[in-house]
Amino acid sequence: MTSTALAQIGVTGLAVMGSNIARNFARNGYTVALHNRSVAKTDALLESHGGDGNFVRTETIEEFVGALEKPRRVLIMVKAGEATDAVIEELAALMEPGDIIIDGGNALYTDTIRREAAMKARGLNFVGAGISGGEEGALNGPAIMPGGPKESYESLGPLLESISAKVDGVPCCTHIGPDGSGHFVKMVHNGIEYADMQLIGEAYHLLRDALGFDAGQIAEVFTEWNSGDLESYLVEITAQVLEQTDAKTGKPLVDVIVDAAEQKGTGRWTVKSALDLGVPVTGIAEAVFARALSGSRAQRQAAHDLASGTLAEKPTDAGQFTEDIRRALYASKIVAYAQGFDQIAAGSTEYDWNLRPGDLATIWRGGCIIRARFLNRIKDAYEENPGLPSLILAPYFRAAIEQAVDSWRRVVSTATLLGIPVPAFGSSLSYYDALRAERLPAALTQAQRDFFGAHTYERVDAEGKFHTLWSGDRSEISA
Numbered sequence: 001m002t003s004t005a006l007a008q009i010g011v012t013g014l015a016v017m018g019s020n021i022a023r024n025f026a027r028n029g030y031t032v033a034l035h036n037r038s039v040a041k042t043d044a045l046l047e048s049h050g051g052d053g054n055f056v057r058t059e060t061i062e063e064f065v066g067a068l069e070k071p072r073r074v075l076i077m078v079k080a081g082e083a084t085d086a087v088i089e090e091l092a093a094l095m096e097p098g099d100i101i102i103d104g105g106n107a108l109y110t111d112t113i114r115r116e117a118a119m120k121a122r123g124l125n126f127v128g129a130g131i132s133g134g135e136e137g138a139l140n141g142p143a144i145m146p147g148g149p150k151e152s153y154e155s156l157g158p159l160l161e162s163i164s165a166k167v168d169g170v171p172c173c174t175h176i177g178p179d180g181s182g183h184f185v186k187m188v189h190n191g192i193e194y195a196d197m198q199l200i201g202e203a204y205h206l207l208r209d210a211l212g213f214d215a216g217q218i219a220e221v222f223t224e225w226n227s228g229d230l231e232s233y234l235v236e237i238t239a240q241v242l243e244q245t246d247a248k249t250g251k252p253l254v255d256v257i258v259d260a261a262e263q264k265g266t267g268r269w270t271v272k273s274a275l276d277l278g279v280p281v282t283g284i285a286e287a288v289f290a291r292a293l294s295g296s297r298a299q300r301q302a303a304h305d306l307a308s309g310t311l312a313e314k315p316t317d318a319g320q321f322t323e324d325i326r327r328a329l330y331a332s333k334i335v336a337y338a339q340g341f342d343q344i345a346a347g348s349t350e351y352d353w354n355l356r357p358g359d360l361a362t363i364w365r366g367g368c369i370i371r372a373r374f375l376n377r378i379k380d381a382y383e384e385n386p387g388l389p390s391l392i393l394a395p396y397f398r399a400a401i402e403q404a405v406d407s408w409r410r411v412v413s414t415a416t417l418l419g420i421p422v423p424a425f426g427s428s429l430s431y432y433d434a435l436r437a438e439r440l441p442a443a444l445t446q447a448q449r450d451f452f453g454a455h456t457y458e459r460v461d462a463e464g465k466f467h468t469l470w471s472g473d474r475s476e477i478s479a
């Protein structure tokens, strides 16, 4: 219903995400001021869902700001980018010191750092909040990752926590850290989501092409997997997608969908940021590249008849190979998460955010796309040792990989011999082997760099930097 009382929160941008979040606030007992650039969306929301709670209908931004109790709290849910800057500017001109502007869109975290600084200079609190869970989560309980000033969380936190998902009574929302940290962790969350989806895709590809299973059989495999360590939203929806029949052709829906994956950019941002931070997020990078390759349709068509070489026979023990794939999927998933958490640690150091990885594992257990049973294990691992050098080194994950590693090698080698691409499985295994290698070929790289660029090297048996006089008598000097 529409109300004339002052609203505790305002939402501007009432497309699918904004209207569902507004309804979620209203259903939780808050009076919500509504605003959208075009009034039609505001009225459509009120007409269809006005019964969800108390809403204040506004048309202009002045009316909207005037409808809010002080300190004002406004959630912006518009298309990320220029629209966000435009809306912030309009709001800031009308707001007063102490008011809070929250950007719940998928902003690039460096934009959030810039916006937070600009708003701070005007006495306003700016909170970049990552929100995950898609439209269903927005309505029924998303995972929320708010950054920004800690003081603003005192006033805002209870509202956000009340609309967030809950796991074991714990809200999937916590204050992440200063300025852009909320959007940074949401970005890495999305990167991990890319890796998770790619790994599931590779498992599906192997079940289909190495074992010859049809979509219905593969759906059964994923349903079975969802009752064990792999239990997660993404595995659950994979089974449901594979069970879906196309009404038009009677075929499995997945078989009539064009095999070119799209992306909106958060995976790409994650990889770009990882490159800048020098963190090897190989699983996420392979996932982004795999989507790009799938989308290169003309090139793929032209390359269709390239030689495969002699391919091996398919595995004969389908039960054993299915279990091998399950284990390879689990081990690769551990690597992808370990890499994502490494990136979060590196971002935290770079920007002095003091992020708490255990808190992230806790709030990602529900509401968001990567929610999974396995996140409880990550939470436990960081609770036991907040300074873990790598998630893979936590006793539980170390043991899980030890159990899986033979299967993992069989899957990657079998896929290679069958000519089935497994970029994320393969790179995750290589990452694992590189991490545990006693000696990497990087010594040779260093010598080459010293040869052509006098970049110097360190020795295993002496302190300092050294250079070999490659174009002279090839003696070594201290550099």
Ligand code: NBP
Residues within 6 Å of the ligand: 012, 013, 014, 015, 016, 017, 018, 036, 037, 038, 041, 077, 078, 079, 080, 082, 083, 086, 087, 104, 105, 106, 107, 131, 132, 133, 134, 135
């Ligand atoms: P969209 O990203 O499609 O944005 C549409 C909204 O932006 C409409 O309300 C539109 O107003 C408004 N808008 C635009 Br476009 N330009 C504007 C401008 N210059 N000034 C004011 N308003 C403007 O909506 P969405 O899919 O609901 O997503 C909202 C935000 O949430 C995005 O940042 C998105 O990245 C993020 N997000 C989405 C999901 C998801 O699953 N969809 C998940 C998590 C986060 P109009 O009605 O007048 O055109």
